[in-house]
Amino acid sequence: MTGLRVALVHDWLTGMRGxxxxxxxxxxxxxxxxVYTLIHVPGRVSPTIERHRIVTSALQRVxxxxxxxxxxxxxxxxxxxxxxxEPADLVVSSSDCVAKSxxxxxxxxxxxxxHTPVRYAYDQxxxxxxxxxxGRVP
Numbered sequence: 124m125t126g127l128r129v130a131l132v133h134d135w136l137t138g139m140r141g142x143x144x145x146x147x148x149x150x151x152x153x154x155x156x157x158v159y160t161l162i163h164v165p166g167r168v169s170p171t172i173e174r175h176r177i178v179t180s181a182l183q184r185v186x187x188x189x190x191x192x193x194x195x196x197x198x199x200x201x202x203x204x205x206x207x208x209e210p211a212d213l214v215v216s217s218s219d220c221v222a223k224s225x226x227x228x229x230x231x232x233x234x235x236x237x238h239t240p241v242r243y244a245y246d247q248x249x250x251x252x253x254x255x256x257x258g259r260v261p
Contacts, residue, residue, distance in 0.1 A: 129156040130208045132216040132225045134199075135192060136163040136172065142238050146217045147171050149236075157209060159225065161202055164189040180206050200224060 131153065133146045147169045150156065158175045161182050165173070167189075180202040182188060182195060203221040208214065214227040219238035227233040 127153075127213060128209075128211045129153040130159060130211040130214045130228075130231075131156045131175070132159045132203075132206075132208075132214060132218070132222045134218055134220045134222045135161045136168045136177070137189065137192065138164075138167050139169060142217055142219060143168055143172065145236055145238070149215055149217060150175055153215075156215075159206055159208060159222075161199060161221070162188055162192050178206075196220075 131146065131149050133142065136143065136146075136158075139147075146158070150158070150171045154175075156175060158172065158177045159179075160177060161180045163177050163179050163183065182192070182198065182202050185191065185195065199221045203224050204226065206225055208225065208228050208231075210228050211231045214225065214231050214233040216222040216225055216233065216235045217238070218235060223235040223237060225233075
């Protein structure tokens with residue numbers, strides 16, 4: 124795959140869970156790819172992911188983003204749509220939320236690895252957003 128320009132897109136990089144393990148493997152497959160994400164908390168994902176150039180959305184500039192990102196869920200669709208990817212031949216999104224909605228550069232193929240759809244909006248809302256998990260809205 125020499126010369127193939129690849130962009131990897133992931134919802135957020137705040138810890139190593141199942142989706143991030145998939146991204147880790149994608150990073151190994153495409154060592155020169157740029158990783159695009161809404162939010163990145165340095166040091167919370169694997170060294171393999173951290174070695175890539177990581178481009179974040181405007182949400183990254185929100186103060187204390189690592190603590191408040193769950194409260195910003197309604198802003199995610201607009202934030203991912205506003206991201207501009209560099210020219211690429213292939214865009215691979217790894218998503219359970221909005222990364223799959225990224226606008227691929229003209230002429231690029233977009234392949235989405237879609238994880239279990241937004242469990243936090245259905246059967247696991249309290250596990251993700253309950254008072255014990257996120258506390259009061261800041």
